[in-house]
Each structure stands twice: as C-alpha cells, then as structure tokens.
Amino acid sequence: MILTLHQIAALFYLVASLAASYGIGMGHLRARRFGVGALGAGFLVHTLALGFLHQEPTPPPLSDLPPAISIMVWISVLFFLLMRLRMRISGLVVFVAPPAFIGTTYAALYFPVASEVVAKQEVWSHLHILLSSGGFALLALAAGAGTVFLVANRVLKDRRPKARRLELPSLEALDRLNLISLSVGFPLLTLGLITGILWSRVGEAELAKHAPHVISSTIAWGVYVGLLIARLGVGKGYRQPPMQAAKSAIVGFVILFVAIVIVGILK
Amino acid sequence: VKLLLVGMNHRTAPVAFRERFAVQDPSEFFPRLLAFEEIREAAIISTCNRIEVILLLDRDRIDWGSEWLRYEFFRQLAGDEPLPAHDSLEQMFYEHREREVVRHLFRVSASLDSLVVGEPQILGQIKDAYRIAQENKALGKVLSRIFEHAFATAKRVRHETQIAEGAVSVARVAVSLGKQIFENFEGKTALLIGAGEMIEAAVKALQVEGLSSIRIANRTFSRAEHLAAEFSGTAHTLEEIPTLLQEADVVLTCIGGDGTILDKPQMTGVAKLRRGKPLFVIDIGVPRNVAADVGEIDNVYLYDVDDLSEAAEMNAQQRREAMFLAEEIILEEEAEVTRWLSSLQVVPTIRELCATAEQIRQQEQNKTFARLDLDEQQQKAVEALTRSIVNKLLHVPLVRLRESGASEDGAKHVEAARHLFGLQHEEEERNPSEGGQGEKIPVRSTSLSSGEDS
Numbered sequence: 040m041i042l043t044l045h046q047i048a049a050l051f052y053l054v055a056s057l058a059a060s061y062g063i064g065m066g067h068l069r070a071r072r073f074g075v076g077a078l079g080a081g082f083l084v085h086t087l088a089l090g091f092l093h094q095e096p097t098p099p100p101l102s103d104l105p106p107a108i109s110i111m112v113w114i115s116v117l118f119f120l121l122m123r124l125r126m127r128i129s130g131l132v133v134f135v136a137p138p139a140f141i142g143t144t145y146a147a148l149y150f151p152v153a154s155e156v157v158a159k160q161e162v163w164s165h166l167h168i169l170l171s172s173g174g175f176a177l178l179a180l181a182a183g184a185g186t187v188f189l190v191a192n193r194v195l196k197d198r199r200p201k202a203r204r205l206e207l208p209s210l211e212a213l214d215r216l217n218l219i220s221l222s223v224g225f226p227l228l229t230l231g232l233i234t235g236i237l238w239s240r241v242g243e244a245e246l247a248k249h250a251p252h253v254i255s256s257t258i259a260w261g262v263y264v265g266l267l268i269a270r271l272g273v274g275k276g277y278r279q280p281p282m283q284a285a286k287s288a289i290v291g292f293v294i295l296f297v298a299i300v301i302v303g304i305l306k
Numbered sequence: 307v308k309l310l311l312v313g314m315n316h317r318t319a320p321v322a323f324r325e326r327f328a329v330q331d332p333s334e335f336f337p338r339l340l341a342f343e344e345i346r347e348a349a350i351i352s353t354c355n356r357i358e359v360i361l362l363l364d365r366d367r368i369d370w371g372s373e374w375l376r377y378e379f380f381r382q383l384a385g386d387e388p389l390p391a392h393d394s395l396e397q398m399f400y401e402h403r404e405r406e407v408v409r410h411l412f413r414v415s416a417s418l419d420s421l422v423v424g425e426p427q428i429l430g431q432i433k434d435a436y437r438i439a440q441e442n443k444a445l446g447k448v449l450s451r452i453f454e455h456a457f458a459t460a461k462r463v464r465h466e467t468q469i470a471e472g473a474v475s476v477a478r479v480a481v482s483l484g485k486q487i488f489e490n491f492e493g494k495t496a497l498l499i500g501a502g503e504m505i506e507a508a509v510k511a512l513q514v515e516g517l518s519s520i521r522i523a524n525r526t527f528s529r530a531e532h533l534a535a536e537f538s539g540t541a542h543t544l545e546e547i548p549t550l551l552q553e554a555d556v557v558l559t560c561i562g563g564d565g566t567i568l569d570k571p572q573m574t575g576v577a578k579l580r581r582g583k584p585l586f587v588i589d590i591g592v593p594r595n596v597a598a599d600v601g602e603i604d605n606v607y608l609y610d611v612d613d614l615s616e617a618a619e620m621n622a623q624q625r626r627e628a629m630f631l632a633e634e635i636i637l638e639e640e641a642e643v644t645r646w647l648s649s650l651q652v653v654p655t656i657r658e659l660c661a662t663a664e665q666i667r668q669q670e671q672n673k674t675f676a677r678l679d680l681d682e683q684q685q686k687a688v689e690a691l692t693r694s695i696v697n698k699l700l701h702v703p704l705v706r707l708r709e710s711g712a713s714e715d716g717a718k719h720v721e722a723a724r725h726l727f728g729l730q731h732e733e734e735e736r737n738p739s740e741g742g743q744g745e746k747i748p749v750r751s752t753s754l755s756s757g758e759d760s
Contacts, residue, residue: 066471127489195486196601198613210584211489280582282604 044088045109045147051081052140059132066206074132075123078139082116085143089113105146107168112142115176118223122216128208131216134183163238171231175299177224178263181217182292185285188213192282214281217288221270225263228295232260255298259291266291307346307448308368309407309647312375312399313358316421319398326384327357332435336442338382344371347449349439351414353431355421357383358414360407362448372401405644408452412636415456416463417470424470424625429460448650452643459639466635467628472621476504476614477511479621480588483614484512484556487586487607492516497554499523499547499568500561501533504590508558509537521550525561551576557587559595569597577603590614645713652711655720656704658729663696703727 055077062071089109119135122128191207208216236253266287272278279287314324329335332350339348339361347362359379363371376399402410413419415432436453439445445453464470473479481491488494496517498505501524509520520539523546524530530541542550544567551557551573561567568587573596577585587608589596594610601608671692675685703723710719723729 066468068471069465191486195483195607198601198609207486209485209489210487215489277581280605281584282582 041088041091042147042150044084044091045143045150048081048085048088049140049143049147051077051084052136052143055081055132055136056140059130059136063130063133063206071129071132071206074136075129078116078132078136079120081136081139081143082113082120085109085113085116105149107172108142109146109150110169111172111176111179112139112146114173115139115180118177118180118220122219126208126212126215128212128216130206130208131184131187131213134187135180138179163234167231167234167238169231170227170234171299174224174226174228174231175295177220177227178288178292178295181220181224181288184213184217184220185288188217188281188285189289192285210281214284217281217284218270221263221267221288225267228260228263232256252299252302255302259295259298262294263291307362308365309402309404309448309452310361310363310368310371310375311358311402311407311410312372312380313351313356314398314400315356315358315419318400323395323398324355324357326387327380328352328354329357329383332438333442335379335383336439336444338379340442340444342374347446348444349435349449349453351432351435353428356414356419360411360449362446368403405640405647408455408643408647409636409640411452411456412459412640413633415460416632416636417460418463418629418632418636422474423622423629424474426464426470429457432456432460448647451646455639455643459636462639463632463635467631469625469628469632471628472617472624474618474622474625475507475511476590476611476618477508479614479617480508480558480609481511481515483588483607483609483617484586485515487584488555490516491518491556493518494555495519495521495553496556496558497521497523497547497550498533498539499544499557499559499595500591501526501529502560504560505558506533506536508588508590512556513537517556521554523547523550525563548572548576551585552579555584555586557585559587559589560591561595562591566597567595568600570599570603573597573600573606574603577606580605588614648713648716649708649711651716652707652720655723655729656707659700659704659707659723659727662727662729663700667692667696 055074057074058070058077059074061067062069062074092106116135116139119128119131187207188210191210191213194207195210207213235256239253268274269287270279270284278284314327316324329350329352332352335350336348339345339350339359344364344367345361346364349360351358351360357380359375361371361375376396380399410419411432415429417424417426417428420428432453436445436450436457439449473482484491491512494517496509496512496519498509498520501522509517513520520534520537521542522530522534522537522539523542523544524533525544527541527543530543533539534541547567551568557568559567582605585606587596587600587606589608590611592611596608596610598608598610600606671689674688680688707719707723710716713719
C-alpha cells in the first residue's frame, strides 16, 4: 500500500510539474492553477502513504535513504503549500513539483522492506531523520527560492517583454520565502545534528565511526550560522540585500548537500 | 417575432455624438418602448462607448421598428438641441437583425467589440442593462434567454482564451511590472517627478493597487501642490529628489527639459544608501529623464516608455490572436441559441393547427349530433372517436414540425405546414394599425410560446 500510494503521489507530482511548466511557459493561468491543485492532491496521497508507515508492524528504518527522501519531499511540499497561503508564489510549483516527483519516484522504487530488527534507539533515529530531513528540505527550498530570485531578477533586467512573460513570483515574495525557509530550516537542521549525536551515543556506536559525516555536517552547520548572521544583519543593523541573500542561500545549500549527501555516500 | 438591434459605438460615431445619445438612467425610456404593442421585449445598453437598443418585435413590424428607433427614439434620447445633418447621423447607426443580434450581443459581452479588446468592465455593464430591463418588466423568455446565454458565452471566452490576459495600456503594464518586483503596493511609497497627464494615469493605476504614500516633485511647485492635493500626497521641489529617492519604492518620471535628471553615479549612491531595497523606476518622459545605464545597477529596475509600449502592444497582439478562438466559441454558442429560437417559431403554428383541427372536429360533430338522435352515451362515444381520429392524424405532422423547428429549414417547414393545412398567415390574421401605435402591454410575458406573435 505504501509503495502504491507513493506511486500515485509521484504521478500527481508529475502532472503538477507538467501543468506548471506549461502554465508558466505559455502564460496559461488555468494550467498554473491546475498545477497547484495537482501538487496539493499529490501531497494528500503522500501524507496517506507516510501515515501507513505507522500501521506497519515492523516499519522500515527511516534512516534508509528512500524513506528519508520521501519525508524530505513531504516536508518541503507541506511548507511550500503553507507559504502559498500567505504569498503569491504559485509560479514556484514549477520548481517544487519536479524534485518532489523525482524524490517520491525514487522512494517508490527503492522503499525498503519492513525491518525485523527494531532498534532500541528508534526514537532518537526517528527524531534525527525527521528533523534533519525537515531542515534539509527547507534549506533546499531557500536555495530554490534564491535560484528563482536570480532568474526573476535577470528576467526583469531584460527589457524584452517576451522574457518577462514567464510570470515568476515577485522578487519580494521570493526573498521572503528565502528568509522564512532559512529561519525555520536552520533550527531544524541544528536539532537534527544534536539528535544525530544523541542517537550515535545511545546506540553505543562510536562517534568516531561517523567522524567524516559528523565533521562535514558540523562544518556545513557552521557555514549556515555565518549565513544566518549575515542574512539577519546581526551587528550591522540592516538585513542582507536580497540579491546577496539569494546567492548565499544557494552556496550554503551546495555546501550542505556535499556535507550530508556526498560525504554520506562516500562514507 | 423578430430580433432587432440598432445602435452606435466608438467605431461608428465620435464621442461628440455618442455623448448626445448616452442614457444615464435607461429606466425612464422603457415606458416609451413598451407603449407599442409590436414591441414584445426590449433592452437598452448604454456605456461610454456604445448605446444600443434591442427589441423583440412582431415579425411584420421589424422595418417599422428600425425606422422608429432611428428617427424617433434616438432623437428623443438626444434631447432638444439640433442634431447633425441627417445623412451623417444615419451612417453612425448600425443595425442587426435576427441571429446577427445574438452574435453581436455575444461579441459585445465577451469584450470582442470593445475599444480595448478583453477589458472586463463590459460584461458588468451588460449585466446592468439586463437587470434594469428586468426591473422594468421589459424582458420576456426570448431576450432573457439570449442575455443569460451571452453571460455564459463571455465567461467561456474569458476562460478558454487569452482574450483578457496581459496589460494593454502603458499604465497597466507599469502596474504589472511592479507586481513582479513587489508582492503588492500596499505600504509602498511612490515618487513622481513631473506632474503631467501620463504621470496621473500611472499613479491612478498604482493607487487602485493599494499604493499608499505619494510624493510629487516638480519644477512648478504649484502644479506639484495641485497634484498632491488630488492624490493625497506631498509636494516637493526637484532639489529634494536625492533625499526622496532613499525612501521611495516606485519612481515615476515624466518631466520636460533637456538632459537626464537621474544618472548612474547619482543612482549608484542612492542604491548604496538603500542597502539593496528594490527600486522600480518608470521613465515615461520623452526625451528620457533617467540615463539608460541606471538599469544596470543592482536592485534598480528601470523601464522607459518604449519598454512599456512594446509590452502593451505585445499583449494587445496576443489578445487579437485570441479573438480567432473567441469568435469560434461565439459561433458555437450562437448556433445553439439560434436552434432554440427556431424551435420556438413552430409553437404558434402547432397551436394554431391544433385549434383549427379542434374547431373543424367540433363543427362536424355538432352537425352529426343535429342529424342523429343520440343519447348521452352515444354522443360521448362519437366525440371520443372524432377526437381520436384528429389526434392520430395530427400526431406525425406535429412531431415532424417540432423536430424541424430546431433545424435550419424550420421556417420553410412552418411555411409548408401553414400552406398545406390552410392556416392564415400572421400578417393576414392581424390588423395592424398603420402608425404602429397600439395598446400598452404592462407586463412582458413569454411572447413566443404564448402565441402572442402569431
């Protein structure tokens, strides 16, 4: 059931991607709205799929990559849909739906079979996965908003009206989305790191065994501390200009991606 | 009955004429229309760009209706002041009959006939015209149905085409661009440099979007004060511009004189002081008031009048392209309404045919009863027999007639039926008064189905 629901959710996300791309490219309002609707429908099915995890007598470990990615996608879509209630950012579906489709498709293909071993450190591992997935997802969204900001800025600077027909969200909305995603995502990432350390200790695993992963994650976290200080203008009295904030969000996420995903794979 | 529309619009008549015929309150003119028996239903559409009267008339009175509207009714609308020469006035009117009326109303409602194609106000104005006609009991089944179908058609056109998408005026393009920079204009500050008409139009469009604070800097301070009073803003001198720029979110410039008033070095300094806050600059002055390279500064978004005009023209072109699809939708919808109208034309003939048959049946039955001495039971049996024969004989022709009513050949079939069954023609039946002056009809009932038209 979990796999089937993931497949259905992936299908909705695919439809959302196609509708939003068509809507943005062709300036078709109804297609854009349909894209938002499909994303919402995909989210509901996705929620159902994750809900069924609790019904499994021996649920698969969340620390496996497919469930972790599924949770990450779910959190980012949830956050986006919540933000959409307050901001005119429907145009961003075109950037949110494709990764959601890829993530759920991957989860549907490689979702692990139920584990027979229920680890005693289950609580910490679940907390670690949920918090760090949430943090990662929101920081990815901040980077996405930053990327779209740079594209929208280029489009607006281009004086040819054809270039402006993409109808992206406003620069102000993108900057705000970037700030909110960073402000929520960073604490989640921090808590994810802390619970990860606690999980390692409770499991009597040697921290040193995960040393490269822990060190790289801590470095990435440190980079984000710096970015957040600059973003909020701590000590300066004024916030970082939107353009720099957009670039910082992208750079920060690239470092985080390398630290968590690449180092994790190499480990 | 026949549909007739006579009117004038922005294409056929200059504003000097249109304003003479404009109707502030159409209600006062309905009694004049409804005083005529020949006019079954009526509606008056009066907007800035058009004045049109739609009538549902008795079939043989359509020419009279056309002449009466042109030479009597519209002259009443124009008032007592002398009108231009007759010939020129005649050229300003257009006229549509029957299905052309339906198509015209659909095109107008869908904003295909508007000065700015795709503008949304016209549908509201047509709905107002419908409401006022209803309030004055001037609508019956036919015009009500056509108007309601026009609203549905307009909605379909708006949803299925890009007829209403994209701003087509310089002011609206400026607003649309601003919305790509700011989430909205609420709480934003605009600095207007200059106080001309172009600036006024742009500010009005921005104010509609919620722009709250307006500062106006002009060479002639009194003119700045005048405009500031109009828009609840503050007036400033040109020397104050550097300070005002630091607080502004939107800058609108349109001021005469040689040379630019905002150049790159000055704006770079301003941008630094603004610490990355976006600045939306619209330069509609000719010659330009802002140096072109100001647009290269980070967080400064500069557009001149050509940029805005080009975008407006591109959107207008998009709307023109959407018109082809819109026209197809209108033809589809028009065909549906025309089928319905055709189906109505057989109703009086069917009614008349049944009445004639019943009359003959009763006459012949009475003759038979007079010749034979029948008791009550026998009389009932004969009556049932004759009624059954008549019904059976008429059944197939009536079914065929109903079916053909919705087809294009409906009128021919009606004509043939009337000829075959010896029914009188409507013109022969009625004895219309020469002048067209008839009894006043206080309430418009459903004219076609009630048989009033036959």
